[in-house]
Amino acid sequence: MIDENKNKIVISDDQFVFIPLGGATGIGMNFFAYGYKGKWLIIDCGLGFPGENLPGVECLLPDPSFLAERKKDIVGLVITHAHEDHIGAIGYLWHDLQCSIYCTPFANELVESKLNEMGLLGRADTCLVKKGDVINLGPFEIEFISMNHSLPEPNALAIRTAEGVVIHTGDWRLDLDPILGQAPDTEALKALGDKGVLALVCDSTNASGEKSKATEADVRDTLVRLVKQFPDVHIAIGCFASNVARMESIVYAAQEVGREVCLLGRSLWRIDAAARATGYFNDMPEFLSEDEALDKPRGSVLFICTGSQGEPYSALNNLAATTPNKGSVYFGADDVVIFSSRVIPGNEKAISLLQKRLSSKGIKIITDKDDLVHVSGHYAGDDLEKMYQLVRPKIALPVHGETLELTYHSKVARKCGVPFVFCLEDGEVLALNGEEPEVLGEVPAGILAVDGKQIIPLNAEVIKKRRKMMDEGSAVLTLVLNKEGQVLGQPQLSTFGLLASDSADNDEILARITQAMASIPPEKLSDDLFINETMRHTIRQFLSEKYGKKPLMDIHLIRI
Amino acid sequence: MIDENKNKIVISDDQFVFIPLGGATGIGMNFFAYGYKGKWLIIDCGLGFPGENLPGVECLLPDPSFLAERKKDIVGLVITHAHEDHIGAIGYLWHDLQCSIYCTPFANELVESKLNEMGLLGRADTCLVKKGDVINLGPFEIEFISMNHSLPEPNALAIRTAEGVVIHTGDWRLDLDPILGQAPDTEALKALGDKGVLALVCDSTNASGEKSKATEADVRDTLVRLVKQFPDVHIAIGCFASNVARMESIVYAAQEVGREVCLLGRSLWRIDAAARATGYFNDMPEFLSEDEALDKPRGSVLFICTGSQGEPYSALNNLAATTPNKGSVYFGADDVVIFSSRVIPGNEKAISLLQKRLSSKGIKIITDKDDLVHVSGHYAGDDLEKMYQLVRPKIALPVHGETLELTYHSKVARKCGVPFVFCLEDGEVLALNGEEPEVLGEVPAGILAVDGKQIIPLNAEVIKKRRKMMDEGSAVLTLVLNKEGQVLGQPQLSTFGLLASDSADNDEILARITQAMASIPPEKLSDDLFINETMRHTIRQFLSEKYGKKPLMDIHLIRI
DSSP, X not given: OOOGGGGGOOOOTTXXXXXXXXXXXXXXXXXXXXXXXXXXXXXXXXXXXXXXXXXXXXXXXXXXXXXXXXXXXXXXXXXXXXXXXXXXXXXXXXXXXXXXEEEOHHHHHHHHHHHHHTTOBTTBOEEEOOTTOEEEETTEEEEEEEOBOSSSOOEEEEEEETTEEEEEOOSOBOOSSOSSSOOOOHHHHHHHHHHOEEEEEEEOTTTTTOOOOOOHHHHHHHHHHHHHHSTTSOEEEEOOTTOHHHHHHHHHHHHHTTOEEEEESHHHHHHHHHHHHTTSSTTSOOOBOHHHHHTSOTTSEEEEESOTTOOTTSHHHHHHHOOTTSSSOOOOTTOEEEEOSOOOTTOHHHHHHHHHHHHHTTOEEEOTTTXXXXXXXSOOTTHHHHHHHHHOEEEEEXXXXXXXXXXXXXXXXXXXXXXXXXXXXXXXXXXXXXXXOEEEEEOOOOEEEEETTEEEETTOHHHHHHHHHHHHOEEEEEEEEOTTOOEEEEEEEEEESSSOTTOTHHHHHHHHHHHHHHTSOGGGTTOHHHHHHHHHHHHHHHHHHHHOOOOEEEEEEEEO | OOOGGGGGOOOOTTOOEEEEEESSSSSSOOEEEEEETTEEEEEXXXXXXXXXXXXXXXXXXXXXXXXXXXXXXXXXXXOSOOOXXXXXXXXXXXXXXXXXXEEOHHHHHHHHHHHHHTTOBTTBOEEEOOTTOEEEETTEEEEEEEOBOSSSOOEEEEEEETTEEEEEOOSOBOOSSOSSSXXXXXXXXXXXXXXOEEXXXXXXXXXXXXXXXXXXXXXXXXXXXXXXXXXTSOEEEEOOTTOHHHHHHHHHHHHHTTOEEEXXXXXXXXXXXXXXXXXXXXXXXXXXXXXXXXXXXXXSEEEEESOTTOOTXXXXXXXXXXXXXXXXXXXXXXXXXXXXXOXXXXXXXXXXXXXXXXXXXTOEEEOTTTSSOOOOSSOOTTHHHHHHHHHOEEEEEEESSOHHHHHHHHHHHHHTTOSEEOOOOTTEEEEOSSSSOEXXXXXXXXXXXXXXXXXXXXXXXXXXXXXXXXXXXXXXXEEEXXXXXXXXXXXXXXXXXXXXXXXXXXXXXXXXXXXXXXXSOGGGTTOHHHHHHHHHHHHHHHHHHHHOOOOEEEEEEXXX
């Protein structure tokens, strides 16, 4: 997997370099390295979600091989915030990095629960950082600057070296009157800008134009209004479990009308535990489990549900399948489901199917098309310009966005007068100091796939074969011959995803196999390769003519 | 597949019934039956496109079994217009229907080319209808009413019986100053409304709110402006081949700046042939093939391309892959690609990937987010209300839309004072005449999948297995034993989509098989079922522990 040439790049001790190793282009897998004086600082270690062209793959990871070879020189992994695309790969990649992990208390709860799942708790060294803290890791001094996002304790990082300071934003928005946490510390950003910032490494998620500057407070107001509007029915609100701010807003709305809150979905309970362990949610009553909610009268409970993206076995899809009197919460005619989330591209069909199922039971559906029930946790309107006006970097490094977002982001940076703008690919090495920033070359970077219990390269043969099989099926023929080439026992054929199990075509193919064997010239009866090819051809011809399929195929030719 | 009870519904001779057999809920597969006096009239016969959860399936068809059993009583298949979701299933289902096909010249060209592909030309009887024609088919009199859509000759049908008249709209918009064809015949609709319309069966595609009333003429103006803005570079415009109006607009823009037009993509040439054969495009010069365009200087050709949805082997993806000097048209830095189309839900990722590939070559991309380069061929703004104000039916039958669209459509119908509104499921039978319309019950309806050369039910075992295989892989073990249970020859194992072909785990599994055989108690050595289960368990345990996978599995146990 490793291209040897890519490792030959020379980085001198006095060069301060930035290398995106995941999350430079595209969404997910945030994984960034800063190098200086032979030491390496890592920011974030997130996972990505596979598309439907990757059958069987659970999640994607950034390839850590460049850093794995420099393990002893890694001074630490610093986490900006606790979302999966920033912390989700830690458990998978820790063996390759084996460094201390620095994060704030809320992120720490979730990181430790991940390490625990992997049996790494106690082996990986996690270090708590409080907001506003400054930590020293080798030649790097890192200051945590409070930002605003959809979960507790999002931070931008000011990374100082003798060569200058880089601001690495993580995910952020400029909600100056946030529900959750405090307003972003624009003072600190401005103060850094006043002194001079070498580079700004900045999220691009909403760069192409989230125009609405509606806030979480506005969403909260809408939810209160809606909950009041439907007093005597069940109400479920679907949201991302990672959207802690939204959970708070929903609970607020429930309290306004005296409803208790029930959580449906494991990931919501996990977030709840992390939040309560770190001092959030403490003024809220304990949430109800589904069992506890069962006996409560209609209109007295508000349900928060996972599955707003139409995920198959999630809470909302379960709601759509409930029937009365089955020992689970039943949603039916006149009940209400609010989708307090956006549609993530790729999930349109699954969401539409879920909404169809809910509608067909007479459940009223409210989405962000109908009312202000969702705002993005990322910046909006002119926030990005404001960021550049505060920080005034010499170099802009838009990251974490599709091509379109990166292009828009670059335009904003140029418009704000930033002299140098680079949209790097993962693996590209940029020397930040010096007269002008310079791309020094490329180091190994790529994507790994978590496939069952294995971690394999994204282009692995098994994934390619699975993709072929899902269109064409697979087939195996077993043929036992003696040394003279006479067939012993009955040939057997297995096909997967081709013939119905009771299809007469199975016998038809075996009959053709017998015919084909009979037609093999005597001098070829000892030629395994020839027989193998003849069998393949016979099966392929039948399946291609009758079924239009070319399956993956093996012949088990056994000589006794 | 046929539920016998569903066939037992009794429809009396004096009942005028409407049965959607495809396309009632959802997009695609338009296939509607009207019954009266024991005779059946079919409107449209379209196909649907499978999602990624249907591996290997090329397209979807409505199940024709209800009509196939009444073949001799079918008076004809009448086509509203030539789009795939209205004519695409004709070739596949003709054997089940075997009736005459009535359509206007442009649709006829495309229907005949489909029949030709299936070897049915000359066997299926196609009858030309001109716009404004009235045809008599058994107890039905059908009037063709010109509408406006994105292709030539779209028609609404007024279906008259002694019990009243139904207007069946097909796809439509009310562009009163269209580029292609004439303005919709609102006079005819109003005249029918004045006399009294029993029911309106109406498309729901844009019911939830395409607000912009921009027209194809506006798109044409934008294209002219854009083409003038980039005089000396290659320009490619991606659009749906079925959007004949758009092709005209693009050619108009090319002529404004003196560019020749080259078509890239087979389906564009097919539409071009049908259009020219029926008197369209005749004032346009012949289009260039790719070979002819090769020698033309940059800035002198405008390319129309298929693949605006990111389809893998389409023209736009080919453009993204071109390199200079390869004997094909090369697009590179500063060239322009315009996506003159919308994003069809489900295609977001493929389109984003295509745009990424184009951008990375320095190609400038313009989409409908940047400029007015696309309008829908379906109604917008208050057009739907206007339709109800013209027609004033007793019964509204919203069809062809997802739940959300159908719900919005129903609201509009009620708001316009329609007394009865029904959103039927495919297979539901509605008696239109009588005091009040009445759902009589259900007949067999469903979806078939074109899988290679076979047509199989959507829930067929083979598709389910393929879906499992694509996540979990498949495995076959061959074990040859003598009557005493001794292993003869070498056991062989094939796995697909699980182990790399050079994986040592293949040998490891075979070693465990040998171990497992050795541990079978002597009295069980003649028990094929026991041995089979032991082998399955051995393989499954290894793959589950090490790979986290549970493949489809077969054991070929052969006794010699």
